[in-house]
Amino acid sequence: MSRPRGGGSAEPSGQSGGGRKLLVVGAGVAGLAVVRVLRAWGAEIEVVERTATPDVGGAGIFLPANAARGLRALGLEDAVVGSAVRIERQRVADHSGRVLYEVGTGDLWQGIAPTVATHRAALHGALLDGAEDVKIRWSTSPESVVPDGPGVDVTFDDGSTGRYDLVIGADGAHSTVRRLAFGDVGLRASGLHAWRLLAPRGDLEPVWSVRLGRGASFLTFPISPDLAYYYCDVSADDADAGLAGLVARFAAPVSELAAAATVAHSGPIEEVSLDSWSCGNVLLMGDAAHATTPNMAQGAAMAFEDALVLADTLGSAASIPAALRQYEQRRRPRIERVQQQTRRRDRTRGMHPAVRDVLLRTVGKRLFHANYRGLHAEP
Numbered sequence: 313m314s315r316p317r318g319g320g321s322a323e324p325s326g327q328s329g330g331g332r333k334l335l336v337v338g339a340g341v342a343g344l345a346v347v348r349v350l351r352a353w354g355a356e357i358e359v360v361e362r363t364a365t366p367d368v369g370g371a372g373i374f375l376p377a378n379a380a381r382g383l384r385a386l387g388l389e390d391a392v393v394g395s396a397v398r399i400e401r402q403r404v405a406d407h408s409g410r411v412l413y414e415v416g417t418g419d420l421w422q423g424i425a426p427t428v429a430t431h432r433a434a435l436h437g438a439l440l441d442g443a444e445d446v447k448i449r450w451s452t453s454p455e456s457v458v459p460d461g462p463g464v465d466v467t468f469d470d471g472s473t474g475r476y477d478l479v480i481g482a483d484g485a486h487s488t489v490r491r492l493a494f495g496d497v498g499l500r501a502s503g504l505h506a507w508r509l510l511a512p513r514g515d516l517e518p519v520w521s522v523r524l525g526r527g528a529s530f531l532t533f534p535i536s537p538d539l540a541y542y543y544c545d546v547s548a549d550d551a552d553a554g555l556a557g558l559v560a561r562f563a564a565p566v567s568e569l570a571a572a573a574t575v576a577h578s579g580p581i582e583e584v585s586l587d588s589w590s591c592g593n594v595l596l597m598g599d600a601a602h603a604t605t606p607n608m609a610q611g612a613a614m615a616f617e618d619a620l621v622l623a624d625t626l627g628s629a630a631s632i633p634a635a636l637r638q639y640e641q642r643r644r645p646r647i648e649r650v651q652q653q654t655r656r657r658d659r660t661r662g663m664h665p666a667v668r669d670v671l672l673r674t675v676g677k678r679l680f681h682a683n684y685r686g687l688h689a690e691p
């Protein structure tokens with residue numbers, strides 16, 4: 313099963329999944345991307361989703377060029393990128409708004425694809441449409457997932473059962489599939505607490521713009537002609553002071569901006585790190601396998617890449633276990649690099665501002681380019 317490089321829709325070819333049964337747990341970014349790309353594999357696909365209706369919360373999402381490239385390979389570029397806001401620059405400033413460095417997204421990605429921002433609901437809607445006739449069983453969650461020889465036995469909370477050739481856990485950082493099949497492993501606190509806000513766009517320019525305060529950050533970008541998205545985080549130890557405590561660490565107009573916005577989501581940020589992403593014929597993908605803090609905004613891009621690489625390996629390998637081994641060999645170096653760089657960037661941001669701001673003014677732009685250069689190549 314090979315896919316076109318650099319454009320067109322990814323249609324699996326080669327070894328067929330005909331006669332096989334695939335279960336995808338979670339109809340989020342990763343789950344719907346894998347459904348999209350595996351429709352043509354030929355397997356019978358079932359999807360279960362815990363929520364009763366599509367529900368992604370009312371917040372925005374930043375999609376760097378490798379995410380847009382992934383959407384192109386999934387055949388969904390027009391559906392998402394077409395209605396998103398093109399982000400031309402990324403700007404890093406100190407707590408007062410004084411610019412430390414700026415990066416042009418065209419320069420950063422060398423024309424691979426546009427960098428855009430959109431409403432999560434818009435991305436999710438396009439991915440749901442992309443699943444086409446694959447049926448999603450809403451309000452359904454697995455209660456047991458037992459790898460058994462060449463198959464996996466699953467029971468669901470509605471009393472139904474099934475045996476599958478492959479189970480994909482795409483059920484997020486707090487993955488139930490991971491807990492049931494792998495045990496209580498992988499999840500750890502990042503030490504950050506985040507708020508996501510929506511606000512009228514006003515005259516906000518098409519720039520990803522972050523201010524770094526003492527132990528806190530405040531990021532803004534537009535997600536539609538009318539709407540802006542703000543993301544802010546603070547050390548979890550300081551989260552008790554609430555959003556008001558966080559924004560007080562910045563000069564005007566941050567407090568005013570936050571006061572005029574609506575909080576869409578607030579919570580601790582977790583990471584996931586595992587020695588292996590598969591257990592028998594159960595595979596974890598997306599945040600279930602490798603959640604990070606969002607400072608590189610690589611969550612969606614990595615989920616799309618996971619789906620595309622899985623389609624490649626399932627189509628070309630002699631068996632599902634061989635495909636899962638090849639998948640992990642191909643994905644692990646890239647995912648680990650993103651995880652390591654994300655942690656390094658979080659540590660830099662957490663430095664004392666007097667040191668950090670000098671460092672970033674001097675080498676920030678170079679480091680930023682270096683962080684993303686490894687993602688230019690196709691996965």
Ligand SMILES: Cc1cc2nc3c(=O)[nH]c(=O)nc-3n(C[C@H](O)[C@H](O)[C@H](O)COP(=O)(O)OP(=O)(O)OC[C@H]3O[C@@H](n4cnc5c(N)ncnc54)[C@H](O)[C@@H]3O)c2cc1C
Nearest residue numbers: 338340341342361362374453483484488598599606611612
């Ligand atoms: C504050 C914050 C900001 C972020 N900003 C960005 C950004 O700007 N750009 C970016 O690319 N990434 C961003 N990310 C990361 C991005 O949101 C994730 O990487 C991405 O959503 C992962 O998708 P996923 O499908 O793996 O998991 P999820 O999006 O969590 O989806 C999992 C799905 O599984 C379902 N599910 C869960 N449990 C079960 C169960 N037991 N049974 C059935 N279904 C279940 C859930 O309801 C959900 O639909 C951010 C993350 C955070 C925390």
